[in-house]
Amino acid sequence: MADSAIAVVVLAAGQGSRMQSDLPKVLHRLGGVPMIGHALAAARSLEPEQVIVVAGHGAQAVGKAVARLDPDAAIVLQSEQLGTGHAVRQTLTELEGFEGKVIVLYGDTPFIGEDTLAALSGHPADVVVLGFEAEEPGRYGRLVVTDRGLERIVEFKDADAATRRIALCNSGVMALEAGLLRQLIVRLGNDNAAGEYYLTDLVALARTEGRRADVVTCDEEETLGINTRAELAAAEAAFQARARRDALENGVTLIDPGTVWFSLDTAIGRDAIIGPNVVFGPGVTVESGAEILPFCHLEGCHISSGATVGPFARLRPGAELGGDVHVGNFVEIKNSVLDEGVKVGHLTYLGDAHIGEHSNIGAGTVTCNYDGVMKHRTEIGARAFIGSDTMLVAPVRVGHEAVTGSGSVITRDVPDGDLAIGRARQENKARLGLRLMQALRLKKDKG
Template identity: 80%
Template sequence: MTDNPAALIVLAAGQGSRMQSDLPKVLHRLAAVPLVGHALAVGRALEPAQIVVVAGHGADQVRKAVAKLEPDAQIALQEEQLGTGHAVLQAMPLLQDFQGRVIVLYGDTPFIGEDTLLALASHPADVVVLGFEAADPGRYGRLVTGPEGLERIVEFKDADAATRAIRLVNSGVMAADADLLRDILPRLGNQNASGEYYLTDVVALARAQGRRVEVVTCDEEETLGINTRAELAEAEAAFQARARARALEDGVTLSDPATVWFALDTCIGRDAIIGQNVVFGPGVTVESGAEILPFCHLEGCHVSAGATVGPFARLRPGAELGGDVHVGNFVEIKNSVLAEGVKVGHLTYLGDAQIGERTNIGAGTVTCNYDGVSKHRTQIGADAFIGSDTMLVAPVRVGARAMTGSGSVITEDVPDEALALGRAKQVTKPGLATRLMQALRQKKGN
């Protein structure tokens, strides 16, 4: 964070027509979260006093997504998309009492780094523009600097040959004093080919008032904007490459790095082992020394040290695995806590369950947690043994050191140390199998 108060404005009103989608552009996913989530995530480094997201196209969808990503964020509506300056103007009434630095980010520019954001927020100039040295300046606006800082931003179409030769270009990201924006934004004009109100015009108006305007630079890769599906795919590849490299540098073993997919907030401790074809959704923490075997999907879960998961396992939101827990193949766990040493070998579903230490869950066990209207919990004590193919009809409790017989349907609580059997009595008919098969074959022959 910085010493001065900061507020964040994220521009997320555009339709993104080049995406060829009914979904607002900022809601397309990168690293398992909507694009706008990246701007919100990096903004947390500032510990901002306020966050305002400017929505327009698909505003209701954007509002719902932002509420999940950043519940304290406010939404400003830009009903007509009349340019970046107009968009920021729509946000300012929500910041009417704020005093400090306002940072303007874009919901489709996901790679701005924390250090860059902190440099923008802490710079003493009245207005700070984020620029970068472009390998191919193309049609970017050029940043013309001089002894007194940033003199002007010149759009490509308005630039002469000498100005076009400048490689320092504008990213669009800006930081400015809140009072200055309140003064200048209403005075922006739209006398340009697009008839829009540009945020970049703040520079000229601020300099006309004798305000200090400067440039902070970053690497070009931080400024990558997403406008097409192809660019989204390129951004995903770039994110995954960096995430894999960072994991390896941090002491994580990746058996086949190219097949492991990370989410924005994936957290993995050193000496963890991640097998091939593992996919991490949002909200996953894997502690040091845990192992995720191949072909697993994890989301919204916590895996403690010494635990093993997989292969072919799925951990859904709310799954909490204690130390030395073993979750085997074709096991699905949701909203359940497995205490230290629990073993769930294979072919099992545990939902809305609390499993005590060292309990063994047999193959084919299912917690029947949903009655069609409400979810119900299953509680199993420590050192219990749940026989294969047990159906636990919640709400139900199985006590410590208790057992259930294989194939049982458990509908009532089982006391500590008790054995529960809930299956139909077996009936055996001697010789009937042979006679039945003979009859069936004879019928088929007819």
Template identity: 85%
Template sequence: MAKNPVAIVILAAGQGSRMQSDLPKVLHRLAGVPLVGHALAAARSLDPEQITVVAGHGADQVRRAVAGLEPDARIVLQTEQLGTGHAVRQALPELEGFEGKVIVLYGDTPFIGEDTLAAMASHPADIVVLGFEAEDPGRYGRLVVTSRGLERIVEYKDADAATRSIALCNSGVMALDAALLRQLIVRLGNDNASGEYYLTDLVELGRAEGRRADVVTCDEEETLGINTRAELAAAEAAFQARARRAALDDGVTLSDPQTVWFALDTVIGRDAIIGQNVVFGPGVTVESGAEILPFCHLTGCHISEGATVGPFARLRPGAELGTDAHVGNFVEIKNSVLDEGVKVGHLTYLGDTHIGEHSNIGAGTITCNYDGVMKHRTEIGPRAFIGSDTMLVAPVRIGADAMTGSGSVITEDVADGALALGRARQLTKPGLALRLMEALRAKKEKR
């Protein structure tokens, strides 16, 4: 963790034409969240004083996504795509008065690690560049390093053969003092093969003033940038492989690791058991000792110790399962709290509901929570027994130790300990079924 103040600038203005998409590149999803969400998560690891996102293509969409992920982040606009230096310059007004280190990240580079960023933030050099040894250097910019530190960064298209032979490559991630950034960035020129203002030219400008530049290195995988759908798919595979290994190392049982899919922020306690074909969306916490059976989909929910879910269950945002609660097959739960020991066996929908401890919810129960305009809550007290195929028309309260008869439509509150029946009286017509079928068959034969 950096001791000095840190500000983060995330570059997220590119269109990403190679993605073949109308969606801004940084909004394509990886591990359940937009690519820019990974950069924001990395930024948060440094506890920065501020985060500024430079948007351009699809700026309104980027603004909305960032607001949902990091409400305090500031958004600035790069109306023309004139290079990374130009993009960072758009963030200068937001950095006015800030004294500390500025770290520039990229919204399409999702795997920069916390330790790597901490090393950059704490490095004493005036300018710090993140580099990596590339297995295939290809068209990356090269880092020219001597005993005096980083001499310069050369873009591939501007490099001669000797420079292109260097294996140490530039990730684009950079850290430097805010005052130095303000001083140097206004002096950037665009006399290069692309006619763009390169952020990398800050190294030569700084060294010309006697400032020291240096390199922090990381594994090549951390610097992976996403430019195509194929690269996005490869990044997803890399993330999932790493997440599965981490879960296993942390004491989580994965019955079939290759079929379990994690989100960026999935949290699972030790001794939890995860069956095959389980998908975790964003915002899921599974406590120690809980079990998720096969073919479940979970998003935005919390599952307490000893609870069991599935198979074939769907937990949506706001679902809270207490200790030893049980949610069975083909149950969907949204914005509902199940207290300790609640059992919801199968074929049930619970929305906007609070269920007291040790209640039992019969098969086919539905909380009718939506009237077409507004959502309404259902309250079920402890130790209640809800009969199969009960329709609970919210807003409604079922008291402690109360019961509902199977097939009931409950539209009024039920007192503690009461039995509620809300169904029509059964009417039986002796012999009518036989006579009706005979008539129908005769009618069919005449056709």
């Protein structure tokens, strides 16, 4: 990383019409988060003083998403989309007084790596452009390099036949000193085939000032841009392949890697075991030695060492599982803390609850946490036993080592060590069951 201060500008103003969507392009999901989240995460790897996002189409929605992903990022508006140079010019007010290097990234180019960004930020040239050797250069802009460094960048539509034969292509990512940016950005013109203000023209302007421009190269896959649904699907496949590979290399066991789906921020410790058909939404941490059995969906949760989850379990945001907790099949947990050794075997919903250590939650238990307006909490003490089919009507507390009878509706607190039974008294009507069934069968036969 460079010694000087860093500011990162993320361009996210385009409409993305080829996506055939009302959603701004940078808000389409990739790895469980809006694709702009990848650019913001890469930016933060540089520990920048400032992150500035340029929004345009769908600016309100983009701003809300950025606020969730990176609350410290600033948002500026590009009301007219007049090119990348025009977009960066909108950041000058935010950059006023900043002295350091500015790096320009793109919200629809999600795979720029941390090492590549470090090479850009640490390069001594006045202007540094990120380039790549393309197998099929197609319509990419070309980088014209000589022994004096980067001479110029030529957009495909403005290139002659000889220039189009160059394989070194422009990713659009650029780094330059803030003072030089302020000096040159106001001199950009739009005398080109598209009538736009190209950020790439800063190279030629810098050369006229006697400044050196140069190129840092990376693998082509890092520069993958997303413009269509097909490219988004291909990017998702690339992201998942890399995430699975990284997990395996870091000591995680994936029983069937191709069926496990990761999010951008999924964190799994070594010696964890992940079964087939597991989906990790955003915000999941799995500690070393935990096991996730098949067909689980997890989001916004933490799973401690020694815990087992599943199969067919769902952990929602705020679920916190302590060590050696067991969550079984068809269990849903939301905004609840399960202390060490808790067992929730099957067919249970725990929402807005705290379960004390080594308690057992019987099948069919439900914390009735919502009254139609407000959410309420359920507290269950340590070593409690909750009988099957217990309805816990919150707010309610079940004490340490307390027991609820199966089929109970618990509406009042249960003191430590008590047995609570809250169900209707059973009555047996002699022979009535047999007579009722006989009558129903006769009715069926006549009808």
